[in-house]
Amino acid sequence: MTTTSSTAPSTGSLSAADLDSPAQRERHARILDATVTLAREGGFDAVQMRAVAERADVALGTLYRYFPSKVHLLVSALAREFERADAGFRGLGAIPGATPADRVGWVMRRTTRGLHDDPRLIEALTRAFVSADASVAAEIRVVETLLAGILTRAMQPRSPRSPADDDAIARVIGDVWLAALVAWVTGRSSAAETAAHLETAVQLLLRE
Amino acid sequence: MTTTSSTAPSTGSLSAADLDSPAQRERHARILDATVTLAREGGFDAVQMRAVAERADVALGTLYRYFPSKVHLLVSALAREFERADAGFRGLGAIPGATPADRVGWVMRRTTRGLHDDPRLIEALTRAFVSADASVAAEIRVVETLLAGILTRAMQPRSPRSPADDDAIARVIGDVWLAALVAWVTGRSSAAETAAHLETAVQLLLRE
DNA sequence: GCGCGAACTGGAACGTGTTCTTCCTCGGCC
């Protein structure tokens, strides 16, 4: 278990080496693509390591060299999705909405749209996120940081209020977001209810 | 006890029959005891179905008759723990604390004390809770309801504020609680940080 | 007592995540 790599990989694995050759970078991407494809089709259970390996055209052992477990694999895929979303928001310039609550709501709605578009993908990624253990901490932290950044930026133009609150609020919103996803995955609430709960929480926390 | 269940099993399985005979009730309890014991010793991974069956002195098939999956088993154990905690709070009379935030904080601290006392047990139960799927909805709902009740009662004497908020706030606190536990299980935050995050969120939500 | 059906036992069997072993391929170096 030689973790603590000197230079942390951005979204990816954490094995020994850090993807030097182009061929490796391409394999890495192919694996993540296969993962997302399978997840989109059949959810968490359909992301079977043998199937991913086959679809990505690598051997099972190679898959495990790049991603030391199924959870690592899926959380890495989640991180990549978040990076794309983050880039999308940044490229957008200003987030629409007059108040912080509006803007955060907009971002959440946007991010949660996948509940309708790709329910199985969301299910797979959520499941992976919550079944991570300490060995996935690095990948988890990437996701956490990205989400915090997205939320903090969305609420950014903030009226007179202690700035220390911002991080705490972003964190709580992130927590509610996770819990809402879990409730949805667990079949306790529909997509609409999930979205509604999120809105409520945002308004509760960002009332001015 | 006291779960207002007409026909639904209170905390337990959901198989066909509802535990009629004393022998069955005793088996049921024995299985849950074995589960908690194993969880306390070795966490989620140590709760292996064969081991539970052996320790509870039932056959594997019998175990599966009572609890159709490992997750059902652990969430049922969680529900039983919550029932005990709930009964404890009710027997206590008034919750200590001057403000709603104080009282909720007190309850959370009390409930979270297990993080130090029985970290592996908490880990096992948390893991199970978040890896539940729709088939465990009944057991999950028991836990959800108990927690909501505990929180709502703790914040009960509440100053002028729309009462509709109470449920929403309790829900958000429950969400943060879950997310904090997940963060702790994932190795992202220590027990102390987990507790601190909870306090912060409670104060954020219950400022008057 | 007797017979019956439900519940229980013991254990084999299967699927999927994970590990391991053996052999092969490729790009750099003499």
Add this chain to the structure above:
DNA sequence: GGCCGAGGAAGAACACGTTCCAGTTCGCGC
């Protein structure tokens, strides 16, 4: 050209959740 070691291929093997089956026991109505 020929060697070499790292990374990859192929697939067997193992662990644990889950399912299934054949036989046994238990409690109950007769």
